[in-house]
Amino acid sequence: xxxxxxxxxxxxxxxxxxxxxxxxxxxxxxxxxxxxxxxxxxxxxxxxxxxxxxxxxxxxxxxxxxxxxxxxxxxxxxxxxxxxxxxxxxxxxxxxxxxxxxxxxxxxxxxxxxxxxxxxxxxxxxxxxxxxxxxxxxxxxxxxxxxxxxxxxxxxxxxxxxxxxxxxxxxxxxxxxxxxxxxxxxxxxxxxxxxxxxxxxxxxxxxxxxxxxxxxxxxxxxxxxxxxxxxxxxxxxxxxxxxxxxxxxxxxxxxxxxxxxxxxxxxxxxxxxxxxxxxxxxxxx
Ligand code: MN
Numbered sequence: 001x002x003x004x005x006x007x008x009x010x011x012x013x014x015x016x017x018x019x020x021x022x023x024x025x026x027x028x029x030x031x032x033x034x035x036x037x038x039x040x041x042x043x044x045x046x047x048x049x050x051x052x053x054x055x056x057x058x059x060x061x062x063x064x065x066x067x068x069x070x071x072x073x074x075x076x077x078x079x080x081x082x083x084x085x086x087x088x089x090x091x092x093x094x095x096x097x098x099x100x101x102x103x104x105x106x107x108x109x110x111x112x113x114x115x116x117x118x119x120x121x122x123x124x125x126x127x128x129x130x131x132x133x134x135x136x137x138x139x140x141x142x143x144x145x146x147x148x149x150x151x152x153x154x155x156x157x158x159x160x161x162x163x164x165x166x167x168x169x170x171x172x173x174x175x176x177x178x179x180x181x182x183x184x185x186x187x188x189x190x191x192x193x194x195x196x197x198x199x200x201x202x203x204x205x206x207x208x209x210x211x212x213x214x215x216x217x218x219x220x221x222x223x224x225x226x227x228x229x230x231x232x233x234x235x236x237x238x239x240x241x242x243x244x245x246x247x248x249x250x251x252x253x254x255x256x257x258x259x260x261x262x263x264x265x266x267x268x269x270x271x272x273x274x275x276x277x278x279x280x281x282x283x284x285x
Contacts (some may be wrong), residue, residue: 040248081264086254141255145170223256
């Protein structure tokens with residue numbers, strides 16, 4: 001199942017070049033009142049809602065995907081966990097390029113751990129990445145984004161994939177510089193999730209997915225998730241050993257080599273096998 005959020009918070013199933021409006025099926029979600037839980041209600045209930053979504057897809061209004069504005073498919077993630085330097089060749093390029101490392105020692109992921117991005121930085125691919133510090137290097141990072149489907153607290157590596165609801169493409173936009181990652185990577189619009197959510201059954205094993213990123217057609221990043229230093233099950237197990245993962249939480253699994261700057265006016269095209277392709281414009285605040 002491929003599920004997107006679009007236009008004025010419509011929800012749709014993606015079929016080929018079309019989006020089918022299934023918003024009505026979300027009426028079956030349980031009612032909530034303040035204080036709201038820090039989970040994504042739709043992802044938490046995605047399994048029980050699946051039949052209703054598929055039924056709604058038989059009769060829902062169709063639009064061309066090209067004619068809608070895609071928002072982040074995950075509307076309310078409680079947290080975005082991210083893996084730094086999780087491809088060996090990216091570690092090597094980060095250590096070799098002063099524009100990336102800024103005279104800081106770039107440690108291996110096993111030593112530096114994971115970091116968090118502010119959820120307020122999330123946009124969908126139909127929105128624009130907005131540069132607000134022209135004087136800084138603003139880089140693209142393509143990453144496989146893992147969406148947690150069930151509450152995961154200290155889960156084993158062997159059991160970890162049972163906690164995944166699905167996947168999307170993530171862009172972990174980054175200002176290079178000496179500050180903490182949480183500052184440099186949490187600007188508004190600096191976490192792009194899209195183009196849609198793909199349920200885990202369509203992906204199977206998340207190892208072995210090709211990923212590729214171009215800027216205005218110029219090849220920048222091209223790799224495969226088999227080259228992750230810590231694979232997806234290890235990331236989930238490791239993250240959940242520190243904090244409970246909740247439905248809708250997103251894990252950005254790390255970016256491969258080839259990171260580089262973008263400027264207002266650029267268009268980023270990001271592709272991950274079995275997930276899809278998204279074009280994201282870069283603008284200026
Ligand atoms: Mn990253």
